[in-house]
Amino acid sequence: MVNVLFSAKPASWDEYEAPLHAAFEKACIDAQLGTDLPPEDVDYIVYAPSGPVSDFTPFTKLKAVLSLWAGVETMVDNPTLHVPLCRMVDHGLTESMVEWVTGHVLRYHLGMDRFITAQDGVWRAGSAAPLARDRKVCVLGLGALGSACAQSLVHLKFDVHGWSRSPKAVEGVTCHHGDAGLRDALADADMVALLLPDTPATESVLNAESISFMRRGGFVVNPGRGPLIDDDALLAALDSGQLAHATLDVFRVEPLPKDHPFWAHPKVTVTPHIAAETKAGTASEVIAENIRRGEAGKPFLHLVDRQAGY
Structure with a gap:
């Protein structure tokens, strides 16, 4: 026994x-x-x-x-x-994470927020989304969760790039690794999903410099760990238009303090660490x-x- x-x-x-x-x-x-x-x-x-x-x-x-x-x-x-x-x-948690990440990537890809928040009687013709294959999505972190999310997006025909600290191979994903590979992974990315572990090597991996590699007007989803993002750099990028919106499920301090600027920012969606459990x-x-x-x-x-x- x-x-x-x-x-x-x-x-x-x-x-x-x-x-x-x-x-x-x-x-x-x-x-x-x-x-x-x-x-x-x-x-x-x-x-x-x-x-x-x-x-x-x-x-x-x-x-x-x-x-x-x-x-x-x-x-x-x-x-x-x-x-x-x-x-x-x-695998139950993995399925939940795949659903959350895929859902928010599709939300941004299809521009759903424009129509949900603008029920104002204006007929906005000519605003259909491009095909998924014309969108580059970067997944930072290619462990079990990141790889599963990346492959889900591949199945939807997105141009999926992934980045990890060490070399990885994920079917259908253009994989990059190491410090030199981060720029290539993020270059002209329309969307970025963060699924890295929280380690000294990954803290603030998304910062002013790395955000600048992305296509202007891009989107960020973070269901991974709060310290992966430099909060001040993210807010500055949202204010400048370098980023159009961010959906954040994890934070450096949880619960997110009521006075944190993320709560009131019009380009931030806060979810309370519910992406997957x-x-x-x-x-x-x-x-x-x-x-x-x-x-x-x-x-x-x-x-x-x-x-x-x-």
Whole structure:
């Protein structure tokens, strides 16, 4: 029997208890699962930073920490964590992210805001959108989420370019990497979607210089991480017309403070970190599979590279 500690907000336990038990049963894992197990008996921790555990020292038998979150920037530097850390790559979350990104790219491509906000009796003929193949969309970040979103846009026939810190290959996507590749990825882009992890190497990747590479009047969607964008540079680009609009789901401080200029800016849409969230049913299957692999001596899925930060 393996002992699995669930360490997250109490409300999460209500959501996850039944799906985890079902996933363990399906994977033929004999497990004791709970929120209050003796630390010295715990083999695995199903973990969120919002839970009660921050010091892993008492967990002397611990084999791995299995995150419920896709982002692990608050975990990688924990000095007490010396076992494998696995981030959550949940196909339910991925589907949600693909839907959100694709929806907002299409919203901008088709110019839907013009018609939603201008029901004023004026017949605006001649304002049809170009074909998707004539729009360049850049996806910054080609991990599991970024690649899935990029391929969804490829299927709609957009001219999709992607950028990552290290070389990647995604079918149908023109891939760029490294500092030198960022300019080419963003050059004349009509739309940019940010799906990078939050690391020192990616902070403010969208700044005054990189925004200037885009086609004038472009659009930004950010469901990735707040620190990926230089807020002041974004506001300046919106005010100058270099950018036409930005839809932001994540922010440097959350909830976004009421006095933040994003709330009142006419060219910013704020959504409250709702682009995608981990789904208890599918996430439980991922956790069960990783515990099965751990017990079988196989490599863990979605293992975090501590030096890279994701």
